[in-house]
Amino acid sequence: MEILSLLAQGFAIALTPTNLAYGFVGALVGTAIGVLPGLGPPATIALLLPITYGMAPTSAVILLAGIFYGAMYGGSTTSILLNIPGEAASVVTCIDGYQMARQGRAGAALAVSAVGSFVAGTASVVGLMLLAPPLAAFALRFGAPEYTALLVLGLMMVGYLGGGSMTKGLMMAALGLLLGMVGLDPIMGSPRFTYGVFKLSEGFEFVLVAMGLFGIGEVLVNVERSTVPEVLKTRIRGLLASREEWRAAGLPLARGSLLGFFVGVLPGGGAIISSFVSYAIEKKLSRHPERFGQGAIEGVAGPEAANNAAATSSFIPLLTLGIPGNASIALIFAALLIHGIRPGPLLVSEQPAVFWGLIASMYIGNLVLLVLNLPLIRLWVKLLEVPYAILAPFVVVFVLVGAYSVNNSVFDVGTTIAFGAVGYALRKLDFEPAPLVLAMILGPQLEAALRRSLIYSRGDLLVFFERPISAALLAVAVLLLLSPLVRWAFERRAV
Numbered sequence: 237m238e239i240l241s242l243l244a245q246g247f248a249i250a251l252t253p254t255n256l257a258y259g260f261v262g263a264l265v266g267t268a269i270g271v272l273p274g275l276g277p278p279a280t281i282a283l284l285l286p287i288t289y290g291m292a293p294t295s296a297v298i299l300l301a302g303i304f305y306g307a308m309y310g311g312s313t314t315s316i317l318l319n320i321p322g323e324a325a326s327v328v329t330c331i332d333g334y335q336m337a338r339q340g341r342a343g344a345a346l347a348v349s350a351v352g353s354f355v356a357g358t359a360s361v362v363g364l365m366l367l368a369p370p371l372a373a374f375a376l377r378f379g380a381p382e383y384t385a386l387l388v389l390g391l392m393m394v395g396y397l398g399g400g401s402m403t404k405g406l407m408m409a410a411l412g413l414l415l416g417m418v419g420l421d422p423i424m425g426s427p428r429f430t431y432g433v434f435k436l437s438e439g440f441e442f443v444l445v446a447m448g449l450f451g452i453g454e455v456l457v458n459v460e461r462s463t464v465p466e467v468l469k470t471r472i473r474g475l476l477a478s479r480e481e482w483r484a485a486g487l488p489l490a491r492g493s494l495l496g497f498f499v500g501v502l503p504g505g506g507a508i509i510s511s512f513v514s515y516a517i518e519k520k521l522s523r524h525p526e527r528f529g530q531g532a533i534e535g536v537a538g539p540e541a542a543n544n545a546a547a548t549s550s551f552i553p554l555l556t557l558g559i560p561g562n563a564s565i566a567l568i569f570a571a572l573l574i575h576g577i578r579p580g581p582l583l584v585s586e587q588p589a590v591f592w593g594l595i596a597s598m599y600i601g602n603l604v605l606l607v608l609n610l611p612l613i614r615l616w617v618k619l620l621e622v623p624y625a626i627l628a629p630f631v632v633v634f635v636l637v638g639a640y641s642v643n644n645s646v647f648d649v650g651t652t653i654a655f656g657a658v659g660y661a662l663r664k665l666d667f668e669p670a671p672l673v674l675a676m677i678l679g680p681q682l683e684a685a686l687r688r689s690l691i692y693s694r695g696d697l698l699v700f701f702e703r704p705i706s707a708a709l710l711a712v713a714v715l716l717l718l719s720p721l722v723r724w725a726f727e728r729r730a731v
Contacts (some may be wrong), residue, residue, distance in 0.1 A: 239366070241336075261302070267605065286638040286639075360497045368591075408667055412671065442677065455632055492539045499513065554569055636653075691699075
C-alpha cells in the first residue's frame with residue numbers, strides 16, 4: 237500500500253502542466269530521433285543537456301528519459317519501411333519487419349511493434365517500481381570497499397559495449413579513466429595532467445565531451461555516407477494486424493518483455509543485446525523457424541518488446557546503485573549530477589519527488605507514445621525524406637551554441653570541436669565511444685571509493701576480500717575479464 241501511495245504522489249508531480257509538457261516533448265523528440273537514422277538518443281540527450289540547466293531536476297530527468305525510451309519506439313519505423321534501423325536496438329526488426337512491408341503487411345508490422353513496445357515498456361515500469369526500492373535498501377549496506385568492487389565490475393561490463401570487441405571496449409574505458417583524472421586530485425586537491433593550463437584544473441566538462449563525441453562525431457561520419465535511404469513505396473492500410481497475427485505475437489511479446497527487463501538491469505546489457513537474444517529464442521521455439529527472415533510476425537514482436545523493456549529497466553542500476561549501464565543513461569546520470577542530485581541508494585529516500593515523478597512519467601510517456609506512434613507514421617515517413625545535408629549544419633550549430641552556453645567560454649567550444657574530431661577518428665577506426673563516456677563518469681567515483689577504502693584499512697588490500705559482498709563482486713569482475721581467454725581456448729580446441 238505504501239508503494240501505491242508513493243506512486244500517487246508521483247502522478248501528482250508528473251501530471252503538473254509543466255512536467256506533462258516536458259514528458260510529451262521528450263516522447264515526441266525521442267520518436268523523431270528514433271525515426272531519423274544516424275543521430276540516436278545519446279547525441280540528442282548530449283545536445284539538450286545545456287537546455288536543462290534552468291529546469292527543475294524532476295522536469296529535466298522526465299524530458300531526457302522520454303527522449304531515451306521514445307527513441308526505442310521510433311526506431312522500428314525505419315526498420316520496417318526502409319530496412320535501416322533508426323536506432324541500434326532496432327537492427328533485428330529489419331529482418332522480418334521489412335519483409336512484412338514488402339508483402340504489403342507494413343501496417344500489421346507497425347501496429348504489433350507499437351502495441352508490443354507499449355506493453356513491454358509498461359510492464360518494465362511496473363518491475364522498476366517494485367524492484368528499485370528494495371534494491372536501494374540493500375545497497376545501503378555497501379561501504380567504500382563494496383562500492384569499489386561494484387565500480388570495478390561496472391568497468392568490466394563496460395568492455396562489452398565496445399562493438400563486439402571486448403579489447404577495444406576496455407581500451408576505450410582506459411582512455412575514459414585517464415580523461416576522468418584530469419583536474420584536481422579529489423583527496424589532496426593538487427592539480428594533475430593540467431600541463432599548466434588553468435582551465436584544465438576544472439577537468440573536462442562531461443557535457444562538452446559528450447556533445448563532441450556524439451554530436452559532431454556522428455554528423456561527420458554521417459555526412460560521408462553518400463547513400464540516400466529510399467522509403468518503401470507501400471500503402472500503410474488499416475494499421476491493424478489480423479487476429480491470427482495477434483495470437484502469434486502474444487507469447488513473443490510476453491517473453492521479450494521478461495527477457496528485456498532482466499537483461500536491461502545488467503550494466504552493459506541493454507536494448508541491443510536483449511533484442512538479438514529475443515530473436516534467437518523466438519526462432520528456436522518456433523514450430524516454423526523457416527519463416528524467420530521471410531516476414532514472421534514473431535520476429536518483430538519479440539525483439540521490439542525486448543528492447544523497450546530493456547530501455548526502461550536500465551534505469552534500475554542508475555537509480556539504485558548510481559551506475560549507468562549505457563551511454564544514454566550516463567548522460568541522464570550527468571544531468572542529475574548537474575542539478576546536485578546524486579543517483580544511488582539514497583535517491584529513493586532523499587529525493588522521492590525525482591524518483592516517483594520519473595516512474596509516473598514513464599507510465600504516462602508509454603501511453604503518449606502509443607497514441608503518437610500510429611497516427612503520425614505518415615509524418616515520420618515524410619521526415620525521412622529530408623536530406624541529411626540540410627539537417628547536419630543545424631545539428632553542428634546547435635552543438636556549438638550549447639557548448640558556449642555551458643560556461644560562456646570560447647575554450648569550451650574548442651574543447652567540444654576537439655572531442656568531435658576524436659569521436660570521428662574513433663568511429664573511422666571502429667572504436668565505440670560509449671565505453672569512454674561511461675568510464676569517464678565511473679572513474680572518479682572508483683578512485684574516491686578505492687582511496688577511502690585504503691584509508692579505512694590503512695593500506696591493507698585484504699579489506700576487499702575479507703568482506704563477502706566486495707569479494708563476490710570482484711570474483712565476477714575477474715570472470716568477465718577472463719571470459720575472452722576462455723572463449724579463445726574453446727575455439728582453439730574446436731580447431
